[in-house]
Amino acid sequence: MLSSNLERKKTEEQRGINSQIIITEEEGSASRFRTHTVDFFSAEISVTVTKNPSVVRKWISTTLYLRNRRHQFGRLVVGVGVQWNPSNGNDPPADTLQLCVGSRCLIFQLCHARTIPLILRRFLRDESNTFVRIWNAADAKKLYMEHELEIHGLLDLRRYVATEEGASLLRSPVETIVSECLGFDGVRLDNEISVSDWDDRYLSLAQVRQATVKAYVAFQIGKKERAWRF
Numbered sequence: 001m002l003s004s005n006l007e008r009k010k011t012e013e014q015r016g017i018n019s020q021i022i023i024t025e026e027e028g029s030a031s032r033f034r035t036h037t038v039d040f041f042s043a044e045i046s047v048t049v050t051k052n053p054s055v056v057r058k059w060i061s062t063t064l065y066l067r068n069r070r071h072q073f074g075r076l077v078v079g080v081g082v083q084w085n086p087s088n089g090n091d092p093p094a095d096t097l098q099l100c101v102g103s104r105c106l107i108f109q110l111c112h113a114r115t116i117p118l119i120l121r122r123f124l125r126d127e128s129n130t131f132v133r134i135w136n137a138a139d140a141k142k143l144y145m146e147h148e149l150e151i152h153g154l155l156d157l158r159r160y161v162a163t164e165e166g167a168s169l170l171r172s173p174v175e176t177i178v179s180e181c182l183g184f185d186g187v188r189l190d191n192e193i194s195v196s197d198w199d200d201r202y203l204s205l206a207q208v209r210q211a212t213v214k215a216y217v218a219f220q221i222g223k224k225e226r227a228w229r230f
Contacts (some may be wrong), residue, residue, distance in 0.1 A: 004052035023209040039211045047105045051112035059106045075228030076129045079219030082139040083198040094147035100215035124151040128173045132222035181221045
């Protein structure tokens with residue numbers, strides 16, 4: 001069943017987030033990783049899901065190679081997301097780390113990785129990078145708890161964005177923030193997916209889609225708001 005899933009191209013209509021956000025799993029995904037395309041209001045996001053350190057190394061190396069096309073005045077904006085399984089005790093560690101730069105997203109399955117590559121540790125500590133997220137104040141703590149991953153200056157964009165009238169969006173849901181800042185309506189995060197089993201070896205399409213969207217909109221808002229100034 002697993003191998004047939006990996007070999008067969010599958011498309012699942014969006015449930016919960018928005019009907020204009022569709023995920024496709026590509027044919028021929030290798031055993032070391034899975035590749036997907038998320039269509040976000042006609043913008044295509046290339047997604048890599050992996051537990052393999054060598055795949056993470058390649059993703060980050062490619063990101064650094066492309067940084068001259070992505071950075072803003074020397075600052076690389078990186079959208080960040082962290083997921084964990086809330087049923088794993090009172091204070092469970094991070095199961096996945098999502099990174100998004102431009103139209104490329106990485107979902108690293110930390111809970112199944114045999115080691116954390118040094119290039120990832122250096123990338124997350126690099127003070128020339130601007131790391132941004134929306135909500136989840138525990139992200140940095142979760143990353144450090146079991147994996148000892150330190151992330152430099154992770155910014156919660158809610159603290160810095162506002163409506164056109166100047167009203168704070170600090171306590172607004174993701175749907176409102178995305179609508180106000182990017183103009184895309186109906187981008188809702190499904191709570192059932194948020195509290196699902198993120199330590200599964202084979203993440204569902206719904207999980208991959210939601211994790212991707214969360215990191216992608218953080219990147220887009222961070223870039224638009226020039227978050228390196230904060």
